[in-house]
Structures are given as C-alpha cells and as structure tokens.
Amino acid sequence: MEKLIYLDNAAATRLDDRVMEAMKPYFFDRYSVATSEFGYSSGIEAREALDEARSKLAGALGAEEKEFIFTSGSTESSNLALKGIAMGLGSKKGKHIIVSKIEDFAVLYSARALEREGFKVDYLDVDEFGLIDIHQLEERITPETILVSVQHGNQEIGTIQDIHQIGRICREKDVLFHTDATHTFKRIPLDVTRDFADLITVSAHSLHGPKGVGGLYVRKGTPLKKIMDGGFQEFDLRAGMDNIPGAIGFARAMELVTEEENTKLKEMRDSLIKMVFEKIPEVTLNGHPGNRTPQNANITFHYVEGESVTLHLDMYGIAVSTGSACFSRSLESSHVIAAMGGDHERAHGSIRFTFGRFNDLDEIGFTVEKLEEIIKNLRRISPLGKREVK
Amino acid sequence: MTFPYNDIVLEHFKNPRNVGSMEKPDGKSTEGSPACGDMVSVYIKVDPDTKIITDISFESYGCASNIATGSIITEMAKGKTLEEAKKITWKEASQALGGLPAIKAHCSVLAVEGLRGAITNYEEKHGLSASREATTVEVVRKKLKKVMNPMMGLDLVTTNLVKEIEVKEGVVHLLIELPENHQFSAVIKEEVKEKIEHLWDVKNVIIDFVG
Numbered sequence: 001m002e003k004l005i006y007l008d009n010a011a012a013t014r015l016d017d018r019v020m021e022a023m024k025p026y027f028f029d030r031y032s033v034a035t036s037e038f039g040y041s042s043g044i045e046a047r048e049a050l051d052e053a054r055s056k057l058a059g060a061l062g063a064e065e066k067e068f069i070f071t072s073g074s075t076e077s078s079n080l081a082l083k084g085i086a087m088g089l090g091s092k093k094g095k096h097i098i099v100s101k102i103e104d105f106a107v108l109y110s111a112r113a114l115e116r117e118g119f120k121v122d123y124l125d126v127d128e129f130g131l132i133d134i135h136q137l138e139e140r141i142t143p144e145t146i147l148v149s150v151q152h153g154n155q156e157i158g159t160i161q162d163i164h165q166i167g168r169i170c171r172e173k174d175v176l177f178h179t180d181a182t183h184t185f186k187r188i189p190l191d192v193t194r195d196f197a198d199l200i201t202v203s204a205h206s207l208h209g210p211k212g213v214g215g216l217y218v219r220k221g222t223p224l225k226k227i228m229d230g231g232f233q234e235f236d237l238r239a240g241m242d243n244i245p246g247a248i249g250f251a252r253a254m255e256l257v258t259e260e261e262n263t264k265l266k267e268m269r270d271s272l273i274k275m276v277f278e279k280i281p282e283v284t285l286n287g288h289p290g291n292r293t294p295q296n297a298n299i300t301f302h303y304v305e306g307e308s309v310t311l312h313l314d315m316y317g318i319a320v321s322t323g324s325a326c327f328s329r330s331l332e333s334s335h336v337i338a339a340m341g342g343d344h345e346r347a348h349g350s351i352r353f354t355f356g357r358f359n360d361l362d363e364i365g366f367t368v369e370k371l372e373e374i375i376k377n378l379r380r381i382s383p384l385g386k387r388e389v390k
Numbered sequence: 391m392t393f394p395y396n397d398i399v400l401e402h403f404k405n406p407r408n409v410g411s412m413e414k415p416d417g418k419s420t421e422g423s424p425a426c427g428d429m430v431s432v433y434i435k436v437d438p439d440t441k442i443i444t445d446i447s448f449e450s451y452g453c454a455s456n457i458a459t460g461s462i463i464t465e466m467a468k469g470k471t472l473e474e475a476k477k478i479t480w481k482e483a484s485q486a487l488g489g490l491p492a493i494k495a496h497c498s499v500l501a502v503e504g505l506r507g508a509i510t511n512y513e514e515k516h517g518l519s520a521s522r523e524a525t526t527v528e529v530v531r532k533k534l535k536k537v538m539n540p541m542m543g544l545d546l547v548t549t550n551l552v553k554e555i556e557v558k559e560g561v562v563h564l565l566i567e568l569p570e571n572h573q574f575s576a577v578i579k580e581e582v583k584e585k586i587e588h589l590w591d592v593k594n595v596i597i598d599f600v601g
Binding site for chain 2 (some may be wrong): 303304305307308311312314315324325326327333343344345348380381382383384
C-alpha cells in the first residue's frame with residue numbers, strides 16, 4: 001500500500017503537530033473550566049488562555065476580542081447567525097432573508113428551516129462561474145430584509161464572491177450581512193471593517209486545526225439572539241462548556257497559516273489544472289478560472305461517473321471527493337453545479353481536489369498520471385461520449 | 391484499507407468482463423440516463439436455432455455497483471437460453487457479487503433491466519411468440535415511458551412531452567411538444583426510434599416536433 005495522498009482538505013485536514021503541542025497542556029495540566037475572575041486560580045488561568053485565543057482570532061479578522069465567539073464548527077456558527085438574527089429581528093424589522101443558491105448546507109438548510117417558520121427567503125442566482133449578480137441582490141433587498149448571507153469562497157468550486165461590494169450594498173441599505181468564510185479565512189484577505197461584514201463564520205477544521213471548533217464574528221451591537229440555552233458563556237450568546245483546548249488549537253492553527261503556504265497551494269492548484277487539461281480531453285473546469293480559493297480545483301471529466309473515479313483513485317491511495325449523486329448519502333448531485341447551469345452529467349463527473357499543508361507537487365503529478373489512466377478506462381466502457389462528442 | 395464494497399465487487403469493478411459495444415448485435419437495450427444518475431447498455435448475440443446467448447457485452451456510465459453488476463450479469467447470461475437469462479434477478483446478481491449496499495440497489499438493478507431489455511428487443515425484432523402482440527397506442531405509450539426527458543430526469547410520458555400517438559397500418563406517428571431545434575430534440579428522436587422502430591409489425595416511425 002502506497003502512502004495516502006490526501007486531496008480532500010476542504011472536508012477535513014490533518015492536524016498540525018504544533019497545534020497538538022499547543023493544545024496538549026489544556027487536556028492534561030490546565031484542564032479546568034474557565035471561571036470568572038472570582039473563581040479559583042486554575043480556572044482564572046483557563047479563562048485567560050481562552051481570552052488570549054479569542055483575541056488572536058478576532059485580531060485576524062480586524063475585530064475586537066469581544067466580537068468573536070467560539071462554537072462547535074461552521075455549521076453551528078451559520079445556524080446561529082441565521083436563526084439568531086431571525087429571532088432577534090424577525091418581529092421587529094421584517095421576515096425577509098437573502099442567501100445565494102450555492103451556500104453550504106448549514107446556511108441553505110437554516111434558511112429553509114426559517115422558511116417553514118414563516119420567513120420569506122430569496123435565493124440568489126449565480127452565473128456560469130458561480131458568481132452572484134450584484135444587481136439582483138440590490139433589487140431583492142426590501143425594507144423587510146433583515147439579513148443577507150453570501151459565502152466568501154465556495155466549498156465545492158472555490159469561487160470567491162466580491163464580499164466587499166456585497167457588504168457595502170448591505171451597509172448602505174442598512175441590512176445585516178453574514179458571510180461564511182470557512183474556506184477563505186486566512187487564505188484570502190478578509191477584514192470586518194473593509195468588507196462591512198456583521199457576522200462571519202469560520203472554522204478550525206480547514207486550517208489544520210482540530211475538528212469540532214469554529215467561531216462566529218458578531219459585530220458589536222448586532223441584535224443576535226442565542227439559540228442554544230444553558231450557561232452564560234460566550235458573552236451570553238452561546239451556552240455550553242468552553243472548549244478550551246479546541247480554542248487554543250484554533251488560534252494556533254490560524255497563526256501557522258502563512259502567505260508562502262497560500263502561494264504554495266495556488267501552485268499545486270494551477271499545476272493540477274494545467275496538467276489535467278494537457279493530458280485529458282473532454283474536461284471542464286468548474287468555478288471561476290482566476291477568482292478561486294488557493295486550495296481548490298474542481299474539474300468535470302465528461303462521460304464518466306464520479307464515484308467510479310474516486311474509488312479507482314482510492315485504490316491508489318488518493319482521496320478526493322465528487323459532486324456525483326452516487327457519492328453522497330442523500331443520492332443528490334451537487335446543488336452548486338446545478339445552480340451554475342450545469343446538467344446532471346456535469347455534476348456526476350465532477351471531481352473536487354482540495355490541497356493542504358502536507359501536499360506537494362510530486363503528489364499532484366502522480367495523481368494526474370493515475371487520473372489519465374482511470375478516465376481512459378472508464379470512458380472505454382461508457383456508453384456516453386462515443387456518439388455525443390461534438 | 392477499508393473500501394465501501396467487498397472484494398468480489400471490487401474485482402469486477404476493476405476488471406469488468408465483456409465490456410464494450412457490439413457490431414450488429416441481435417438484441418440491444420439502454421436503460422437509465424445521465425439525468426437519473428446511471429446508464430447501462432447491453433448487447434447480445436443469439437443463436438437463432440437454440441436461442442442461446444452466444445455473446446454478450448455491456449457498457450456502463452455509473453458507479454462501482456453499476457459496473458460490477460453489469461460485469462457479473464454478462465457472465466451469468468452467457469451460454470444461457472433467452473428464457474433462462476430472462477429469469478436472472480437482481481437478487482441473484484447481487485448474491486453472486488457477495489452482496490451490494492442496499493442504497494446502491496437502484497444503480498445495479500439497471501444492469502438486470504438492460505439484459506431483459508436486450509432480450510425483449512431480440513424477441514420483438516423476431517416476432518417471437520411470447521411477444522407477438524400487435525403494436526397499439528398503449529404498447530407505444532409503454533415504450534415511451536422508457537425514454538427519458540433529459541431536462542427533468544423523468545420519462546417523456548410522465549413529463550407530458552408526448553402530445554399524440556397514432557398507430558395505423560404499421561406506421562407510428564408521434565407528436566412531441568418540443569421545438570425541432572431544441573438541444574435535446576435529436577437525442578430524444580434517436581431514443582424514441584430505438585424503442586419502437588424494431589417492433590415486428592412496425593414499418594415506419596414518424597416523429598413531429600411542435601412548440
């Protein structure tokens with residue numbers, strides 16, 4: 001068995017050893033719960049460590065310490081953003097929310113849940129590259145609109161939205177703006193002041209940090225209602241025991257991301273795309289040709305089905321994911337590719353490669369070499385393609 | 391390593407048997423479509439005297455269980471008479487593969503349907519006793535239920551694209567509500583002809599597009 005070539009870093013990443021080192025003491029030596037400044041000393045120390053991690057993460061977004069709350073991951077963050085604002089403003093200002101059609105499920109299904117509760121939701125179209133239409137957004141905003149939620153970088157195709165523009169429109173029209181930055185935090189610049197964001201979802205799992213830790217930036221004064229009741233943690237916005245090792249790990253993971261690393265990810269991304277297009281005919285790049293997250297390449301190999309491709313790659317120790325219905329537990333094909341106007345065949349044959357800190361260019365070369373062989377073999381047995389190549 | 395399928399399935403997936411299209415098959419059928427996720431074509435050659443399947447091949451656009459089932463079913467059907475091959479069930483194919491995940495049943499059942507479709511295709515071409523029924527509007531409608539509307543992922547009849555069916559002295563006349571120059575018109579026309587043209591008492595198929 002060859003070594004694992006892991007190209008599914010959007011789904012999860014290998015923990016960086018240095019993150020583990022930073023977290024360790026908070027499991028074994030300083031394991032106290034964070035207490036108030038009137039508690040016992042180890043609890044006060046835990047509180048200080050938690051606040052330091054919070055301060056670092058808030059700082060990375062250009063925010064203040066008290067504007068960053070820890071959660072269990074981006075799913076919880078986005079749920080809190082949408083449902084918390086709906087609860088906080090729904091009866092005061094209005095019941096209208098705007099999201100894009102290509103949001104991750106946490107945003108999309110939170111919006112649908114709110115629809116069932118009587119909210120009206122507009123789903124913004126995207127163009128063939130996955131970009132929303134700014135004018136459509138402007139048109140859809142009404143005096144009842146309480147929140148616009150448009151992601152920063154897409155989870156499947158990597159397309160980066162112009163959130164600066166989106167944020168400015170929302171600010172001008174006095175509408176709150178949430179962006180899911182799970183796949184862009186520390187990968188591309190993001191600043192709460194410059195980008196006019198009121199709520200931002202981030203997560204440690206995509207940055208070689210621990211799973212089960214995320215955060216939500218909440219601008220000071222934002223009328224967010226807590227949706228999980230219990231204690232008074234996280235400025236009384238999110239009850240539940242503080243995950244101190246997780247918070248420390250998230251902050252450390254954030255610090256370890258460098259510009260050099262992002263450049264290296266871009267090199268791997270561009271190199272894979274270039275090699276695939278040189279070596280394999282009948283392929284389509286999904287997403288924007290230039291405006292995409294450094295770690296994402298998504299390509300449709302026509303006339304073949306994605307689950308077959310992933311299984312063949314898996315046999316060579318290469319892990320990727322696909323937008324094919326067969327791969328998903330729901331047996332539904334990618335809603336992102338459908339929203340871009342792609343048909344079922346384009347979704348079924350789409351393969352997502354996402355790169356991380358522990359990949360290198362040799363792995364990319366090996367992957368393309370194997371892909372070339374696999375696609376050739378699968379096309380040989382496919383009834384499509386022969387009569388439909390134009 | 392932990393793969394989502396057992397070793398027999400993986401073996402057939404990696405090295406599928408009897409793969410490819412066939413020159414001048416005696417019977418042929420395509421089941422499924424890219425819209426519904428998977429697609430299988432099965433081709434057979436039949437000895438006219440013994441009615442034994444002497445050669446068989448398949449093509450697959452689909453996931454591992456689709457490919458593996460296509461592979462095993464060609465092995466199971468080869469050398470059998472049409473009557474015997476018709477009786478092969480999805481369950482038997484699945485058992486021969488050592489079991490398939492339940493969620494993948496719909497992908498693998500297509501191969502079984504493909505085999506039966508190819509046999510029916512042969513029988514209809516040759517007007518064999520079992521299927522020597524006259525082609526009526528109902529028969530045509532049933533056939534059209536097997537043609538996918540690529541825009542919807544459902545068949546032509548269910549999605550209401552077929553506006554009129556007329557059968558008169560061996561001529562089948564169809565009215566399909568779709569502009570003639572629509573991107574899918576040509577594909578639909580081809581598939582419709584494939585399903586009807588070979589029927590023993592059909593002399594001609596005329597397809598008109600409106601809209």
